[in-house]
Amino acid sequence: QSALTQPRSVSGSPGQSVTISCTGTNSNIGLYNYVSWYQQHPGKAPKLIIYDVTKRPSGVPPRFSGSKSGTTASLTISGLHAEDEADYYCCSFAGHDIHWVFGTGTQVVVL
Amino acid sequence: EMQLVESGGGLVQPGGSLKLSCAASGFGFSGSLIHWVRQASGKGLEWVGRIEVLANSFETAYAASVKGRFTISRDDSKNMAYLQMNSLKADDTAVYYCTRHRVVSGLQYGMDVWGQGTAVTVSS
Numbered sequence: 001q002s003a004l005t006q007p008r009s010v011s012g013s014p015g016q017s018v019t020i021s022c023t024g025t026n027s028n029i030g031l032y033n034y035v036s037w038y039q040q041h042p043g044k045a046p047k048l049i050i051y052d053v054t055k056r057p058s059g060v061p062p063r064f065s066g067s068k069s070g071t072t073a074s075l076t077i078s079g080l081h082a083e084d085e086a087d088y089y090c091c092s093f094a095g096h097d098i099h100w101v102f103g104t105g106t107q108v109v110v111l
Numbered sequence: 112e113m114q115l116v117e118s119g120g121g122l123v124q125p126g127g128s129l130k131l132s133c134a135a136s137g138f139g140f141s142g143s144l145i146h147w148v149r150q151a152s153g154k155g156l157e158w159v160g161r162i163e164v165l166a167n168s169f170e171t172a173y174a175a176s177v178k179g180r181f182t183i184s185r186d187d188s189k190n191m192a193y194l195q196m197n198s199l200k201a202d203d204t205a206v207y208y209c210t211r212h213r214v215v216s217g218l219q220y221g222m223d224v225w226g227q228g229t230a231v232t233v234s235s
Binding site: 045047055096 | 146148155156157158160161172174175208210219220221222223225226227228
């Protein structure tokens with residue numbers, strides 16, 4: 001199973017909004033609402049920031065939001081903070097043969 | 112504080128074996144769904160496999176890239192999960208993370224607890 005496709009990098013100035021796309025297929029994102037997003041700072045473990053497409057775990061700022069349309073999921077950061085500079089990965093359930101698949105990862109750069 | 116701590120990484124020759132451990136604390140480990148995820152240096156996350164408890168038995172699943180070579184197990188009495196890696200290849204070189212996938216009453220809440228990772232290098 002190929003990884004989900006994400007842009008290599010997105011950038012924005014503090015206060016601006018950025019959106020990261022995560023493109024899959026009708027076998028993963030298009031079929032299941034088990035899309036999650038993870039933030040990873042250099043040298044650190046990933047951190048869950050969105051699950052079930054749109055839900056935020058306790059403690060995650062509301063500027064992070066998720067959505068899905070067809071086979072593409074998206075993560076929006078509304079009002080960039082300097083500390084949002086990190087790598088972001090989407091992840092989707094892909095059925096009982098493939099199970100779970102991550103995205104290729106997107107580096108968010110805060111200008 | 113909920114915590115996962117991996118150990119057992121190191122340098123191993125191609126074709127060799129290594130067993131990673133994942134120690135859980137701060138949450139009800141028994142019955143939890145545990146994944147192993149790896150990340151090669153400078154690369155993205157790759158799902159390796161998972162173990163969950165279903166009807167008093169353990170069920171495992173693996174990525175195609177490791178199926179038949181890697182085995183996930185657990186000892187709920189010790190709050191431990193394991194990743195036995197055999198027939199290791201250079202492509203298996205990565206940091207290996209264990210992570211809890213929170214599931215409550217059939218509802219999924221994502222991979223919400225991660226360890227710090229343990230590095231595995233496969234090289235002669």
